[in-house]
Amino acid sequence: MNLAVNNTSLFLAAMLVLVALGISLWQKLGLDKDIVVGVLRAIVQLVIVGYVLKYIFRIDNVWLTLAMIGFIIFNAAWNAKKRGAGIPHALPISLLAILISTGVTLGVLILAGAIKLIPSQVIPISGMIASNSMVAIGLAYRSLNTQFRDQRQAVLERLALGANLLDASITIVREAIRTGMAPTIDSAKTVGLVSLPGMMSGLIFAGVDPVRAIKYQIMVTFMLLSATSLGAIIACYLAYRNFYNERKQLK
Amino acid sequence: MSALMTLTKVNYQVGSHHILHDIDWEIQAGAHITMTGPSGSGKSTLVRIIAAMISKTSGELIFDGQPIETYDPIMYRRQVSYCFQQPTLFGETVADNLAFPYQIRKQPVDTAHVQEALENVGLTAATLTQRIGDLSGGERQRVALIRNILFLPKILLLDEVTAGLDEANKTIVHQWLKHMNRDHHVTTIMITHDAGELAAAQRMVTVSAGRLEETR
Numbered sequence: 001m002n003l004a005v006n007n008t009s010l011f012l013a014a015m016l017v018l019v020a021l022g023i024s025l026w027q028k029l030g031l032d033k034d035i036v037v038g039v040l041r042a043i044v045q046l047v048i049v050g051y052v053l054k055y056i057f058r059i060d061n062v063w064l065t066l067a068m069i070g071f072i073i074f075n076a077a078w079n080a081k082k083r084g085a086g087i088p089h090a091l092p093i094s095l096l097a098i099l100i101s102t103g104v105t106l107g108v109l110i111l112a113g114a115i116k117l118i119p120s121q122v123i124p125i126s127g128m129i130a131s132n133s134m135v136a137i138g139l140a141y142r143s144l145n146t147q148f149r150d151q152r153q154a155v156l157e158r159l160a161l162g163a164n165l166l167d168a169s170i171t172i173v174r175e176a177i178r179t180g181m182a183p184t185i186d187s188a189k190t191v192g193l194v195s196l197p198g199m200m201s202g203l204i205f206a207g208v209d210p211v212r213a214i215k216y217q218i219m220v221t222f223m224l225l226s227a228t229s230l231g232a233i234i235a236c237y238l239a240y241r242n243f244y245n246e247r248k249q250l251k
Numbered sequence: 252m253s254a255l256m257t258l259t260k261v262n263y264q265v266g267s268h269h270i271l272h273d274i275d276w277e278i279q280a281g282a283h284i285t286m287t288g289p290s291g292s293g294k295s296t297l298v299r300i301i302a303a304m305i306s307k308t309s310g311e312l313i314f315d316g317q318p319i320e321t322y323d324p325i326m327y328r329r330q331v332s333y334c335f336q337q338p339t340l341f342g343e344t345v346a347d348n349l350a351f352p353y354q355i356r357k358q359p360v361d362t363a364h365v366q367e368a369l370e371n372v373g374l375t376a377a378t379l380t381q382r383i384g385d386l387s388g389g390e391r392q393r394v395a396l397i398r399n400i401l402f403l404p405k406i407l408l409l410d411e412v413t414a415g416l417d418e419a420n421k422t423i424v425h426q427w428l429k430h431m432n433r434d435h436h437v438t439t440i441m442i443t444h445d446a447g448e449l450a451a452a453q454r455m456v457t458v459s460a461g462r463l464e465e466t467r
């Protein structure tokens with residue numbers, strides 16, 4: 001293995017942050033504070049998670065592994081909720097959607113023997129699944145909010161004709177699920193052509209034969225399709241009802 | 252005629268702003284009522300309360316002998332149908348719109364019935380395949396009206412549905428409304444500012460500053 005990012009190289013690489021900072025100041029983007037905070041958070045979070053993972057991998061305890069997965073899922077749900085501003089119960093909905101999408105996808109991978117039930121495999125994979133599910137749900141929430149605002153009149157008319165809440169919302173729900181899944185499908189189409197994704201790059205970096213590395217990337221493509229579709233469909237079907245009140249009127 | 256709907260001391264307010272004040276109104280089965288009043292007087296709000304699209308703040312609304320709250324709103328709206336001014340058509344073709352009332356009732360489309368309804372408003376079966384973007388304003392409004400009556404409601408609420416239509420289209424809609432009321436016994440309540448429609452009205456109520464008065 002030839003992995004040699006020492007502290008000096010990392011410090012020198014930090015100069016790259018100055019590029020972003022310089023552009024922000026030069027173009028008066030007002031992002032300088034966000035960039036500094038973002039970089040500091042990334043460093044602190046990654047250092048902590050590095051030591052936590054080292055400890056968890058060494059202990060190799062199933063409960064500790066599950067607790068770590070739970071922590072990842074909760075954070076993913078919390079972030080997805082932020083995109084669902086104005087949608088009541090967005091946190092429990094996101095939590096359930098990410099829990100099920102991560103659980104089912106992870107379960108299939110373990111049962112299929114694609115990954116082993118050991119912390120060093122289960123935790124990184126859970127993180128990848130939950131984060132993609134989180135992005136899909138966040139996009140789906142934003143789409144629901146936008147569409148329920150833009151298509152208010154059409155929804156009212158469907159209700160006035162005696163449609164139930166699902167019939168009144170179905171075109172919006174479908175579009176939101178599509179929006180949530182679109183980035184995963186797009187990246188599945190261009191994988192290997194535009195980018196060598198994280199999993200594959202990581203394995204190649206670590207010296208694994210690229211032909212073996214692609215098998216993992218193919219698995220990742222499958223699991224992300226499952227995770228985003230499950231996450232988006234569960235979140236949308238649970239969230240759309242919250243746009244109506246108890247008398248089945250559009251809020 | 253018996254009362255199909257009774258409103259007693261119906262109020263509607265948003266925050267501290269009173270939009271409707273103590274509306275008392277008895278709507279007889281089979282009536283054909285014209286509603287008018289200045290813009291912003293609360294006509295549309297009143298009609299939307301009757302259509303269960305919004306809920307009154309206080310008071311009582313009895314439909315067919317039972318308080319509105321005892322009905323499932325979805326089933327209620329199939330009996331008290333509201334047609335909007337400048338309606339939005341769904342999907343891509345006229346057929347998509349006329350299939351909708353069947354879809355929501357999980358029933359197959361009754362093509363013969365749809366064609367008859369189209370002919371009643373001066374359209375033909377050929378209209379079914381027309382794209383909604385190609386329809387004139389009058390055609391759009393007539394297609395929207397048909398959506399409301401493919402399954403006959405007990406009350407049909409029309410919110411300025413003839414506004415912006417030319418005289419020919421207005422006449423078609425008026426004749427169709429008379430047909431609905433006389434032959435199918437649909438109780439109709441039509442909001443309008445149109446001088447001709449007001450002159451022709453047999454029964455008229457006026458909403459002014461959130462209060463209702465039976466004026467004819």
